[in-house]
Amino acid sequence: MTASAVDLAPPDAYTDEDCPGISPHPAVPRPGCTALRWIGQGLGPGRVVAYTCSCQMTAYGLVSCVGIYQFHRRTLPRLGVPPVSWTAEWWRRGEAHEWWRRLLAGQAR
Numbered sequence: 001m002t003a004s005a006v007d008l009a010p011p012d013a014y015t016d017e018d019c020p021g022i023s024p025h026p027a028v029p030r031p032g033c034t035a036l037r038w039i040g041q042g043l044g045p046g047r048v049v050a051y052t053c054s055c056q057m058t059a060y061g062l063v064s065c066v067g068i069y070q071f072h073r074r075t076l077p078r079l080g081v082p083p084v085s086w087t088a089e090w091w092r093r094g095e096a097h098e099w100w101r102r103l104l105a106g107q108a109r
């Protein structure tokens with residue numbers, strides 16, 4: 001049973017060498033996770049106010065654009081997923097931070 005426990009270890013357990021260890025790693029999506037809609041166009045140039053660790057295959061950023069917030073997603077190119085995308089939804093500050101918390105907790109993706 002020890003061997004299968006090792007196989008199930010979270011990715012950070014064996015990618016530590018490449019991990020700057022500064023930003024959070026979003027949790028694995030949970031059952032009932034809200035599916036965010038991702039589109040190829042953002043609101044415009046913004047300021048990244050929070051981001052997830054760059055060691056992961058997909059990195060997320062919370063971007064502020066004149067008081068409106070949107071998530072930014074950067075991922076390694078793979079079939080059917082654009083390398084850069086933004087949430088179709090955008091929010092005011094409080095709501096955006098709540099969604100950011102859900103993203104990190106695996107409740108939205």
Ligand SMILES: [Zn+2]
Nearest residue numbers: 019021053055
């Ligand atoms: Zn990392």
